[in-house]
Every structure is written in structure tokens, then in C-alpha cells.
Amino acid sequence: MDSFSGGDLASASSGRDEEAVRIEDLHKSFGELEVLKGVNLTARKGDVVAIIGGSGSGKSTMLRCINFLETPTSGRIYVGGEHIAMREDGTPANRRQLERIRTRLGMVFQSFNLWTHRTLLENVIEVPVHVLKQSRAEAIEKAQSLLKRVGLGDKADVYPAYLSGGQQQRAAIARALAVDPDVMLFDEPTSALDPELVGEVLTVIRDLAAEGRTMLLVTHEMKFAREVADHVVYLYQGRIEEQGAPDQVFDAPKSERLQQFLMSIN
Amino acid sequence: MSDLLNMLGLAQSAELLSLSPPGWGGNLLRGLLNSLQIAFGAFGMGLVIGLFGAYGKLYGGPILRDLLAVYTTVIRAVPELVLILILYYLGSDLINKVSEAMGYGRVEISGVVAGIWVLGVVQGAYSIEVLRGAIQAVPPGQIEAARAFGMPPFMLMRRVTIPAMMSFATPGLANLWLIATKDTALLAIVGFSELTLETRQAAASTRAYFTFFLAAGALYLIVTLFSQVIFGRIERWARRGQPSLRGGTR
Numbered sequence: 001m002d003s004f005s006g007g008d009l010a011s012a013s014s015g016r017d018e019e020a021v022r023i024e025d026l027h028k029s030f031g032e033l034e035v036l037k038g039v040n041l042t043a044r045k046g047d048v049v050a051i052i053g054g055s056g057s058g059k060s061t062m063l064r065c066i067n068f069l070e071t072p073t074s075g076r077i078y079v080g081g082e083h084i085a086m087r088e089d090g091t092p093a094n095r096r097q098l099e100r101i102r103t104r105l106g107m108v109f110q111s112f113n114l115w116t117h118r119t120l121l122e123n124v125i126e127v128p129v130h131v132l133k134q135s136r137a138e139a140i141e142k143a144q145s146l147l148k149r150v151g152l153g154d155k156a157d158v159y160p161a162y163l164s165g166g167q168q169q170r171a172a173i174a175r176a177l178a179v180d181p182d183v184m185l186f187d188e189p190t191s192a193l194d195p196e197l198v199g200e201v202l203t204v205i206r207d208l209a210a211e212g213r214t215m216l217l218v219t220h221e222m223k224f225a226r227e228v229a230d231h232v233v234y235l236y237q238g239r240i241e242e243q244g245a246p247d248q249v250f251d252a253p254k255s256e257r258l259q260q261f262l263m264s265i266n
Numbered sequence: 267m268s269d270l271l272n273m274l275g276l277a278q279s280a281e282l283l284s285l286s287p288p289g290w291g292g293n294l295l296r297g298l299l300n301s302l303q304i305a306f307g308a309f310g311m312g313l314v315i316g317l318f319g320a321y322g323k324l325y326g327g328p329i330l331r332d333l334l335a336v337y338t339t340v341i342r343a344v345p346e347l348v349l350i351l352i353l354y355y356l357g358s359d360l361i362n363k364v365s366e367a368m369g370y371g372r373v374e375i376s377g378v379v380a381g382i383w384v385l386g387v388v389q390g391a392y393s394i395e396v397l398r399g400a401i402q403a404v405p406p407g408q409i410e411a412a413r414a415f416g417m418p419p420f421m422l423m424r425r426v427t428i429p430a431m432m433s434f435a436t437p438g439l440a441n442l443w444l445i446a447t448k449d450t451a452l453l454a455i456v457g458f459s460e461l462t463l464e465t466r467q468a469a470a471s472t473r474a475y476f477t478f479f480l481a482a483g484a485l486y487l488i489v490t491l492f493s494q495v496i497f498g499r500i501e502r503w504a505r506r507g508q509p510s511l512r513g514g515t516r
Contacts, residue, residue: 102416161508
């Protein structure tokens with residue numbers, strides 16, 4: 001097995017200084033366009049890292065490089081101290097290693113991406129049963145308690161298309177939690193939601209942050225980022241322009257661009 | 267019953283169609299069974315070719331993609347009757363050449379196997395396009411989510427892509443199945459005793475062309491109606507979780 005396993009350690013204070021995710025000198029180009037120009041970032045266990053920035057700043061791309069949904073052009077990615085092997089061209093060198101690491105990263109997408117031909121319960125048990133080979137009965141029991149936790153206990157047998165965006169996103173969070181992830185990756189989880197549905201999703205995420213979960217959160221919700229994050233990273237044109245504690249980043253931004261960015265969204 | 271048939275002047279037809287000799291009904295049903303066997307085999311073979319071909323066209327390297335493009339283009343360009351003649355004689359010739367070279371002499375090729383092979387190759391070309399379109403219609407986010415959770419490629423195909431594309435593929439596949447049942451009639455040209463050839467023989471022997479071809483038409487119609495019920499069910503199952511376009515009902 002790996003040096004550590006499951007979520008037990010994640011909340012234990014002794015594991016606090018262990019690194020959960022490390023990104024080293026990450027570059028990513030789409031053809032001619034260089035979206036990431038050398039990003040370095042470390043998240044320790046239990047950290048909540050909020051990644052902010054304007055559109056096109058590369059924040060989503062950075063997050064998606066962590067689990068290789070985008071293949072980096074160059075750089076190194078470590079998850080739980082383990083380097084994800086990659087070839088010269090950035091494609092993963094060891095499919096099995098990547099798949100194993102991916103099961104420890106619970107991802108939540110902007111557009112939910114629930115499997116529409118499966119009910120909420122089926123969505124939540126899919127990965128535990130088929131990828132992690134857990135017993136079906138156990139997975140169902142756990143899925144039901146997770147759905148209850150995100151306020152969807154009575155919707156287990158409903159198909160996603162019959163639910164609101166906020167409900168779908170909460171189900172997607174339950175699906176990500178079902179694998180007991182070491183790190184949760186949130187890719188703009190509220191950007192596709194109607195304003196009145198944003199709150200219910202943020203409540204669930206806030207709850208997870210309070211629980212000591214390690215999270216990387218790409219978001220446009222500045223108030224929320226300030227409230228839940230331990231560390232805020234501001235990306236500008238593919239580089240980290242400024243980072244630090246939320247108070248410092250939001251109240252005393254040093255970079256002129258960050259000042260302008262904060263002005264523009266308020 | 268017989269009085270009624272007499273009154274309608276159908277007594278003779280009923281006799282001709284009776285299942286036991288001298289009636290020809292049994293021959294017709296045997297022909298139908300052969301037709302269905304071939305249609306089923308060819309459709310299945312087409313699905314297998316179609317699935318691998320669709321994946322090859324979508325994810326394969328340039329050489330594989332080119333080969334598949336040649337296959338789908340040529341098969342869809344040439345009339346099926348011509349293809350059947352080419353593939354049938356080419357196939358049996360090749361097998362015999364191989365068999366002779368190995369010292370076994372000429373072999374008798376089973377009509378059913380030959381029919382399945384010939385129509386399967388034709389069906390495969392159309393299936394590739396139906397399934398390719400269906401796979402492309404699957405929202406990429408659903409495939410991405412499966413990848414993000416560490417699902418290996420084959421499991422992803424089985425658990426996510428295929429179930430998600432089924433609702434897009436079913437109408438096209440239903441078409442292909444119905445075409446398969448009727449393409450079997452073309453095999454009459456190579457002397458395979460499917461429904462159409464049996465019908466022709468019965469009609470020629472009795473001079474009751476109208477009776478027998480009408481009966482064969484009815485049999486094809488029954489197959490179609492039955493297939494529609496089955497595919498209707500499959501489509502309802504495949505569309506589970508998708509609200510009806512008509513709205514209202516769940």
C-alpha cells in the first residue's frame with residue numbers, strides 16, 4: 001500500500017505538516033497559447049487553498065493538471081508525496097499509478113458531470129463498487145449517509161435530470177466524498193448555478209472545510225474564499241501573482257493587478 | 267372456419283399455405299427461421315465491428331482511421347446486391363484456396379455462416395457510423411468525471427460510455443436491424459434458402475404467386491412489428507433518467 005491511506009490521517013493533527021499536493025514548475029500550453037507559465041504550489045494536509053483569478057488566468061487548468069485531466073506541458077505533480085510519472089510530452093507514463101492516485105482525489109466539476117443514466121445512489125456507489133471494489137452493501141449504506149449529509153437523503157432513487165443544479169452539485173460532492181478522498185478538488189463548483197442555489201452548495205463545502213478536509217478550490221466567490229480558506233492564491237496570466245493568508249490577500253493586497261482584480265469584482 | 271374460407275374463395279390459398287405437405291407453409295416458416303438466424307447473426311457481428319470500428323475512428327491512430335474510412339466508404343458506396351455477390355464468391359473462393367493448399371480439398375460452406383459473414387460485413391460499416399455518432403453525443407463531462415475518479419478505459423467504456431450512448435444509438439440500430447431482416451432476401455441470389463427463395467420456389471411450383479408473396483410479405487411485416495415492440499422497450503430503458511421531450515410525464 002501507500003505511505004498513508006484513507007481519510008483517517010487527513011484529519012489527525014499529526015498529519016498536518018505532511019504535504020498533500022505539490023506542484024512544481026508547472027507549464028501548460030494549448031498550441032501556441034501558454035496558459036500556465038511555471039506555477040509552484042504546495043498544499044499540506046488539512047489545508048483549504050482557494051485559487052482565484054480572472055477568466056483565462058489558468059486557475060481551472062492548474063487544478064485539472066493535478067489529476068491529469070489536462071496533461072502538463074512540463075513540470076512535476078506530487079500527490080501525497082508521490083510523484084506522478086510522466087513522459088517527455090507530459091502524458092502520464094504509468095496509467096495504473098495515475099488511476100490509483102485519481103481515486104484519492106475527489107473532483108467536483110463546474111457542470112456537475114453526474115452520470116445521467118444512473119440515479120443519485122448509483123452515481124455515489126459507482127466508483128466505490130466498481131473501481132475500489134468495495135462491497136455493494138457497504139457502499140450503499142455509506143452512500144445513503146452521504147446523501148443524507150448533503151441534504152438529499154430522500155432523492156437517492158431520483159435521476160439527476162429531475163433535480164435542480166444545486167441538488168445535482170450536492171450529489172456530485174457526495175459522489176466525490178464516497179471515495180474517502182485525501183484531497184478534494186473543486187473546479188468552480190458554484191459558477192453554473194442560479195444565484196439562489198449557490199448558498200446551499202457553499203454550506204456543504206464550508207462544512208467539509210470545518211471537518212479538516214484538504215481542499216483545493218477554484219472559485220469566484222471571494223467572500224466564501226476568504227471565509228473558508230487557509231491560503232489564497234491569485235493567478236494572473238498563468239503565474240502566481242500573489243498568495244498568502246486570506247486577510248492579507250484580500251485586505252492588504254501588494255500586487256497592483258490583484259488590487260485591480262478585487263476592485264473589479266466588488 | 268372452412269365454410270367462411272370457402273365463401274371468401276380462400277380455401278385453396280389456405281390449403282397451399284398449410285404447414286404440412288402438400289401445403290408449403292412449413293417451407294416458408296423454415297425460410298423465415300433461416301432469415302432471422304442470419305439477420306440476428308449479421309446484426310450482432312455488425313455491432314461488434316461497429317463498436318470497435320467506432321472507437322478506432324474516434325481514438326485510433328492515423329493508419330487505423332484511414333483503413334476504417336476506406337471500409338465504411340467502400341461498403342456504403344457499393345450496392346448491397348453487388349457486395350453480396352463479391353463477398354460470397356470471394357469468401358468461399360478464399361476458404362477453398364486455403365483448404366486446398368492445406369490438402370483438405372474443397373469444403374462445403376454453410377449457407378447460414380456465409381450469409382452472416384456477408385451481411386455482417388455490410389452491417390458493420392453502417393454500425394460504425396451509428397455508434398460513432400452516438401459516442402460523440404455523450405456529454406464529455408460524464409466521461410471526464412469517470413476518468414477523474416480513476417476508472418480504467420475498458421471499465422469506462424462498459425460502465426459510462428456505452429450506457430450513456432445507448433439512447434442516441436437505439437433508433438439508428440433499430441433501423442439497421444430492420445434492414446438486416448430484409449437484406450437476407452438478397453441472399454436468394456446466391457441460392458440460400460431463406461424466406462424469399464422459399465417463397466419463390468413455392469410460388470413457381472404452384473403458380474400461386476399472389477398467395478405466396480402476400481404470405482411472405484405478411485411474415486416480414488410481423489417480424490417488423492415484433493421488432494418495434496422490442497426496440498421500443500430497449501429505447502425506454504436506454505432513455506431512463508432523461509425527461510420526455512413531450513414533458514409532463516416522468
